[in-house]
Structures are given as structure tokens and as C-alpha cells.
Amino acid sequence: MNLESCVLEAKSYRKSAQSYPLWIDFANAEDMRSFMENFLADKKISVEKYCNEDSMPRFENLYSDFRMEDFAFICNLSGFLKLLGSRKTAEVLSTLLSIGSKKIILTVQCGVDFRITDPRLKEKCQILSVEGMPQKYLDVCFVPAPEYLPQGIRPYGGVHLFGSMFEQQDDAVAYILTSKKKRDFPDAKINIRELNNAYEVLCSRIPQTANISIDKGSSEQWEYALGLLKENTSWEPVIDSVFGSHKSLEDSLHDFTSMDDDKKWLFYIGLRLFESKNACLKHVISKIASAQEIVRGIFRSIFDFGANDYRYWDFYDARLKLLKLMKGEQAEFSDFCDVVRAKDGNILPYLTNISQQEKELIFEYLDENGASLEKKELTAVLSHVYPELSNYLIDFDFRNDFLNNYFSAYKYEKLTNHIQPDFLKIVEEQAKERDYNSLLPSRSSLLEKLNLEKSSLYFMDAMGVEYLGFIQQECNKKRLMADIKVCRSELPSLTLYNKDFVDFFKSHGIEAKNVKGIDEIKHDGTLDYSYEKTKLPIHLIQELVIIEETLSRIQSELKSRNVDRCFMIADHGATRLAVVAQKDYDYSISEFEVAADVSHGGRVCKYSEDAANLEETTCVDTMDGKFCVVAGYKRFKGGRRPTVEVHGGATLEEVAVPIIEICLKQTNVEIWIETPEVTVGFGINAKIKIASKTVLKNVFMEINGKKIPAIEMSGQKFSFDVPKSIKAGMYDVRVFENGNLLKSDLKCEIKKKMAQERNLL
Numbered sequence: 001m002n003l004e005s006c007v008l009e010a011k012s013y014r015k016s017a018q019s020y021p022l023w024i025d026f027a028n029a030e031d032m033r034s035f036m037e038n039f040l041a042d043k044k045i046s047v048e049k050y051c052n053e054d055s056m057p058r059f060e061n062l063y064s065d066f067r068m069e070d071f072a073f074i075c076n077l078s079g080f081l082k083l084l085g086s087r088k089t090a091e092v093l094s095t096l097l098s099i100g101s102k103k104i105i106l107t108v109q110c111g112v113d114f115r116i117t118d119p120r121l122k123e124k125c126q127i128l129s130v131e132g133m134p135q136k137y138l139d140v141c142f143v144p145a146p147e148y149l150p151q152g153i154r155p156y157g158g159v160h161l162f163g164s165m166f167e168q169q170d171d172a173v174a175y176i177l178t179s180k181k182k183r184d185f186p187d188a189k190i191n192i193r194e195l196n197n198a199y200e201v202l203c204s205r206i207p208q209t210a211n212i213s214i215d216k217g218s219s220e221q222w223e224y225a226l227g228l229l230k231e232n233t234s235w236e237p238v239i240d241s242v243f244g245s246h247k248s249l250e251d252s253l254h255d256f257t258s259m260d261d262d263k264k265w266l267f268y269i270g271l272r273l274f275e276s277k278n279a280c281l282k283h284v285i286s287k288i289a290s291a292q293e294i295v296r297g298i299f300r301s302i303f304d305f306g307a308n309d310y311r312y313w314d315f316y317d318a319r320l321k322l323l324k325l326m327k328g329e330q331a332e333f334s335d336f337c338d339v340v341r342a343k344d345g346n347i348l349p350y351l352t353n354i355s356q357q358e359k360e361l362i363f364e365y366l367d368e369n370g371a372s373l374e375k376k377e378l379t380a381v382l383s384h385v386y387p388e389l390s391n392y393l394i395d396f397d398f399r400n401d402f403l404n405n406y407f408s409a410y411k412y413e414k415l416t417n418h419i420q421p422d423f424l425k426i427v428e429e430q431a432k433e434r435d436y437n438s439l440l441p442s443r444s445s446l447l448e449k450l451n452l453e454k455s456s457l458y459f460m461d462a463m464g465v466e467y468l469g470f471i472q473q474e475c476n477k478k479r480l481m482a483d484i485k486v487c488r489s490e491l492p493s494l495t496l497y498n499k500d501f502v503d504f505f506k507s508h509g510i511e512a513k514n515v516k517g518i519d520e521i522k523h524d525g526t527l528d529y530s531y532e533k534t535k536l537p538i539h540l541i542q543e544l545v546i547i548e549e550t551l552s553r554i555q556s557e558l559k560s561r562n563v564d565r566c567f568m569i570a571d572h573g574a575t576r577l578a579v580v581a582q583k584d585y586d587y588s589i590s591e592f593e594v595a596a597d598v599s600h601g602g603r604v605c606k607y608s609e610d611a612a613n614l615e616e617t618t619c620v621d622t623m624d625g626k627f628c629v630v631a632g633y634k635r636f637k638g639g640r641r642p643t644v645e646v647h648g649g650a651t652l653e654e655v656a657v658p659i660i661e662i663c664l665k666q667t668n669v670e671i672w673i674e675t676p677e678v679t680v681g682f683g684i685n686a687k688i689k690i691a692s693k694t695v696l697k698n699v700f701m702e703i704n705g706k707k708i709p710a711i712e713m714s715g716q717k718f719s720f721d722v723p724k725s726i727k728a729g730m731y732d733v734r735v736f737e738n739g740n741l742l743k744s745d746l747k748c749e750i751k752k753k754m755a756q757e758r759n760l761l
Helices: 003-015 029-039 059-068 078-084 086-098 119-124 159-168 198-205 207-211 219-229 236-243 249-258 261-273 279-287 291-304 312-324 330-341 356-372 375-385 387-393 401-416 421-433 443-447 465-477 500-507 517-524 539-559 577-584
Strands: 022-026 044-046 072-075 103-108 126-130 139-143 173-177 192-194 455-460 480-488 512-515 565-569 604-606 617-622 625-630 656-664 671-673 677-680 687-692 699-703 706-709 717-721 729-737 740-752
Touching: 003 022, 003 029, 003 103, 003 126, 022 029, 022 086, 029 072, 029 103, 029 159, 059 086, 072 159, 078 086, 078 103, 078 159, 086 103, 086 119, 159 173, 192 198, 198 207, 198 219, 207 261, 219 236, 219 261, 236 249, 236 261, 249 261, 249 291, 249 312, 261 279, 261 291, 279 291, 279 312, 291 312, 291 330, 312 375, 330 356, 356 375, 356 401, 356 539, 375 387, 387 401, 387 465, 387 539, 401 421, 401 465, 401 577, 443 480, 443 500, 443 656, 455 500, 455 539, 465 480, 465 539, 465 656, 465 740, 480 539, 480 740, 500 512, 512 539, 517 539, 539 565, 539 656, 671 740, 687 699, 687 729, 699 717, 706 717
Parallel strands: 022 103, 022 126, 044 072, 072 103, 139 173, 139 192, 455 512, 455 565, 677 740
Antiparallel strands: 480 656, 565 656, 604 625, 617 625, 671 687, 687 717, 699 706, 699 729, 729 740
């Protein structure tokens, strides 16, 4: 039936003697309002009058009035029926229709929820269904407090107004301030939303919030977020204002410890909303359930991957970036190390050089397992976990096989804290033969050859040649060029008798800058490095720091252009293994009894015949008289035992010292490869050739991890023999001068010559 026909039917019913109700169900509220314009003078009964505030209708009162009242239109019923559902709709409408009273009941789309099946009702009552465009049901949103309302929304003040609201509301969503909950209307035919708490409000205002479950924050924390967001329609401005940028939240980890709990939680929420580009942080946030788990999650995330996993070192580097921001988490570093100690197998890949605890644990592991480790593999792992220590192990080329092998072994055994019998045998042989006298020039013989124009001097007390590989690597990183010469100090290897270079520089108007840190560590056992407190060579940690800091000072001085070159010169070296010998070997029974005053940890004594007659001692004349010094790892009995390292004696590590001239790396160096393709094969003497715009000296090339000395064709042209074992492929070629990296982006393709088939006639 159309609307016009319905109006006529209603008017006819109005005038009729019919005593049972007429029910008219409309397709939409607009048609119902148009219908009522034809009956403005007639009485209307709103179902809302039977409601207490914020309550549903008391239908028994409606039924009572329905019987007693004269003719009237029953209005504002549909909304309540939609909230209550089909069963209640059927109950209410069947009750009203069964009452003998002349009324017109108006509803919107309730016919779909109730079909009259009672033949008596069908006979007594008249039911009209008005055709039209079906009304789209509005959504209802229950809101418990005004502050939860979206900006600019005017709510209805309770569910008791829902009858008129349903039939008059044009908006898609009706907001009702109410104490009612969605669960109070389990059979509702319309969609009910709730803003019962700050989380639901945020989901309503900012749909992105729904990507986070409510259990990721307490009610107080969601209230905190709601207060921050205020009128914002997205999270970005708030996260940006608190942490700087939602795109780089990990940068705020440096401040995480000092954040209050609310800020830590907001940081966690930000990371769940805006996925971090850092692979480690992304992984951690996907696993944890609260802000309190972030720090420990980052620390222990490394256990989720095996060191053989192809992703491991990329993940390791991502985690390392985070740990650098979290240096203040000392308790967590200690906890992490406790967990690592309990792990089986090689624990080195779990560790970093960020904290003192981890560094010491690396030394602890090397002390226990170093003897069984391959140096090459150890260096490779350390290049990730402790690059400075890996660089310390890099060999310096003394251009002498004996010195190369000696100091390579010495450094490894110092690091692993054990003396191998083969090395001890070499030390004991050198205690008698003292080849350093022929292998190394005196320092004084080299001083006169130095260019001291616009120079400065750094007096590196007790810095022996063991650190030269490390210094070369640091210079390469800082874009410095180091020209290194190795010489010998005077005996006894004490500062008092090895300050000639200081006087030499002073005579040229150059005052020495004293760097005493290394010597103080070796002598005094500062910072608990004493052998009496720890048997581990953890003092090496600080030694490398002192050298790096000195090189940074030199870099700054050179960049100031006040000087053109800086010299690092040591008075003497020192030996750790003479101290370790007390642990690895029973050297107490091999102490030399001498009738003379003993000093410097038993390395030196005043001259006496019994000391002079020992094979492992050497005698020297000084300005203070004649002395005897030990040339091996034994000691003269008497005096204080060494606690960290010792010097005064005549081992190679005590005697060999560097003269290092450092300048800024030239920016105009041009090196190119003359042979971008090289063919190798049986009978072919394959060579790689390079050329330089400037004259170079002491050049070598590195390809496929192998260092190859140059065959100098001129000061600017060089050739290198291609390793016989190299495979076909494209290789990176690096060029060095005096151990300084000059060029690292050269390419050379190695091709294999195919064997020719013999022609058979």
C-alpha cells in the first residue's frame, strides 16, 4: 500500500465503529512523519511517557492506558522495540493488538520482526504495511560521561528518549549519555556501540587505535592517552611532540630509564602503532605485551636467532644500535651477562663492546677457551662483537718473518691469557741469543732522519709495538696516514734511560705531550686490573681506549693546521706474559737468587757476578752504574712481584718500540687499476697492475682477504702476482701504503683460461 492510500484507510478507520487497534508499519520514518501531518489535531500517546529517566518503557502501564484512553495514535514505539529485539517486539505488539481499544499503532520496520499468526487477531485487527524506501537503521553509541563524546557532538540524555530519537534522528550515529551497556540489550536489532572507557573513545575518534588491543594498557593509561590526544584526529602529532618523531622512536631509548611509567607506556604504544625500521626493535615489540618488557626484550632478543642464521649479523647490528642508546642500563647488562654465562658453546656472538661487563665476559671466555680457538675465526667474530680487540689482533708487517710471527703469537697469548710451550721456547731462546740487536735499529739512529718542521710529539709511555696493527686500523678510520718505524729501546727498558727523544724534540723547540695512562695501568693495577684481583688481561680494554683517544687528539690537532705532522714515540714496551708465567708455569722455583738490589718486578738488579753469569741475563752500563736485566720470563728474586705488566727487562715486547709519524690523509690521491680483467690458468703468470698519480712507497694490495706485496715498476706503477688458488669472479681490490688504506673501491674480474681440446687427425 502506498502512503496516500494509507492515509485514506486511516481516516476511514477513524470514523468507523471498529473497536480493535489498527497497526500501520512504515518503511521509513520520513513517510511516517508525512502521514501524521494529516492528523495533527488527533491525540498522540508517546511511549516515552512510560519511561523513567534513562530506562526502558514500563509496558504494563502502556497496556493499562491503552485500554482506558480514548482514540489516540501510539507513537515513538519502534526504537524501543528495535533495542529489545524480535521476541519482545512480538510480545508487545500481540498484547496491544489483542486489547479491544480503538487506537492506531505506528511503527517503522517492525513488521519484519512480528508476523500475526493468531487467526483471531487477523480477524479483529487491521494491519497496514506502507511501501517505501527502507530506512537504514542508525547506529547507537552509549557514552557514560560527557568527556568521552567526540568533539562537537550533542548527545541524547538517556535511553528513555530513544523512541523519538529513532523516528526523528537523521544522523548515522545517535550518541546517548547513559549508564546502560551493550550487554543489557543482547537481542537488539540495531548496531550498538560503546564508549565505556577511554580506549573505546580513542578507537571511535582515531580508528588506528583499534590496531592495539585494550589489554595493552590499563584504564588509567588509556585515560592518560585520551588527555594527551584531546582534539587530535591522529596519534602522530602527540607522539611527535613527546618523542621528537614517530618515524624514529628508537632514538628515545637513550632516555628510557628516566621516563616515568606513563611516558614509557606511550613509547610502547607508539612502537605498536608506528612500526620501527630497526629490525631488532620491530621483532621485540611483536613479542612483548607491556612497556616493562622493552629493555629486557631488546637485551635477550639475540637468543632468538642462531649465529649460523643468515639474518643473524644484520639482526645483531640492529640490536647493537639500540644498545648504544641504552648504555645507562647497567643492571640489565649485568643480568644479560649472567644469562650468557649459563649458555653452552661459543657465547662470543651474543656479546658486544658496549658495556664493561660484556667486555670482561669476552676476556673470561677467551681465558677458558682461547687455546682451542682458531685465531682467524676468533678475529672474524671479534670484528663484529668487539672490533677494537679484533683490530688489536691484526698483524703489523715488520717486514721480517721472525718479528711478524713473534708478535702475532704474543698478542694472541696475551689476549687468551695463556703461554703456549712453543712460544715460551722461543722466548727462552731469545733470552740467550737476543736477535733484536741485529733486527732493530737503535732509536737514536732514526731520530736525526725525522722531519720536525711544524711537528708535535706525543710521549706514549710504555706503548710497545703490539698495538701497531690497532693503530693502523684506527688511523684508517680517522683518515690519518701513519708512517711507522720500529726500533729498540735502551736497557734497562725503563723510562729513565729512554727519554733521549724527548730531549731531542725539545732541542728543536717541541715540548712533549705526556700520555702516561698506559704505563700507569701496567704499573699500578688501577681500576682493579691487578693480577692479585683478577687473572684476566682486562686492562687491555682501557689501553686501547687511551690509544684511540690520543689518536683523536692528534686528528684534531692536525685538522687545526697548527702542525703538519704528529709523532707518537714510546720510551719502552712491557710484557704481560712475564706475569702470566706465574700462573701457567711454576716460575717461583726458577727465580734467580742474586746478591744485589732487585727492582721493577724482578726484571732489573744492580750488577753482581752471580747475576751476570746467568745465561738469561744481560748486563748494561748506565749513567747510574752497571745493571743486569732478565731477558726471559723469569725474575730476580726479591722485590715486589709484578701485578699487571712489567718492563725493565730485555724481551722483545719490552725492547721493541715504535716511532710513528702521523699526518692527514691526502685528498688528492688518485689510484686506478690498469687491468680490470685478468686471465689466470696453467702456465700463465697473471698479474694485476695499478697506477697512482702520486709517488707511493711500501705498497701492497689486498684481494680475497690476501695481502700481496707490490712489485714496483716505478714509484707510480705497481704489479701484483695473482694468487694461484683464486677462483673466477669479480673481486674488490684494496691498496695500502705503509699499512695505510689508500683505495678500497677498485674492481678486478678474474677469468679462467679454458683448456683447449687437442685436435685429433
